[in-house]
Amino acid sequence: MQILKYGAVRLAIFFAVFALCVVLRTGWLWAAVVATIVSFAVSYLVLNPMRLRANRELQNAWEGRRGAAGKTESEDADVEDSYTHGRFMDPAEMHEFTQDASDSSKQRRDGE
Known part of the structure; x- marks a missing residue:
């Protein structure tokens, strides 16, 4: 305004x-x-x-x-977050997952 x-x-x-x-x-x-x-x-x-x-x-x-006028948007975002929680990986978690996978595959190659 x-x-x-x-x-x-x-x-x-x-x-x-x-x-x-x-x-x-x-x-x-x-x-x-x-x-x-x-x-x-x-x-x-x-x-x-x-x-x-x-x-x-x-x-x-x-x-x-979010300002004072964003109450409805805030409630909608909370509902969406609760729906998607645990269904998708966070990009930071994805990076850790791929690092762990590459480390374990490297260990398997070294062990053979």
């Missing part, structure tokens, strides 16, 4: 500066360039806490961390 708020505020700043430049008859292209630069500068200098919160929210979503 913070991402949407931050984006909306940046767009509002952009369009406000753009409209002001158009009213001052700077031309469409110059209005867009000036509005882009001003909205970037204002959002970087003034909206830094909002930007950091949006960044943290996006990072949590990207890494798959």
Whole structure:
């Protein structure tokens, strides 16, 4: 939600500066360039806490961390984990299994 708020505020700043430049008859292209630069500068200098919160929210979503809204997802994941527990090998266990198998086959070859 913070991402949407931050984006909306940046767009509002952009369009406000753009409209002001158009009213001052700077031309469409110059209005867009000036509005882009001003909205970037204002959002970087003034909206830094909002930007950091949006960044943290996006990072949590990207890494798959469960937030307060993830109660149903958490319950579903627990049910899936209980269903698959013991049915499949963990990649770390698989590595140990293949190491043990290769060691035992090496011992059999050496013993022959």
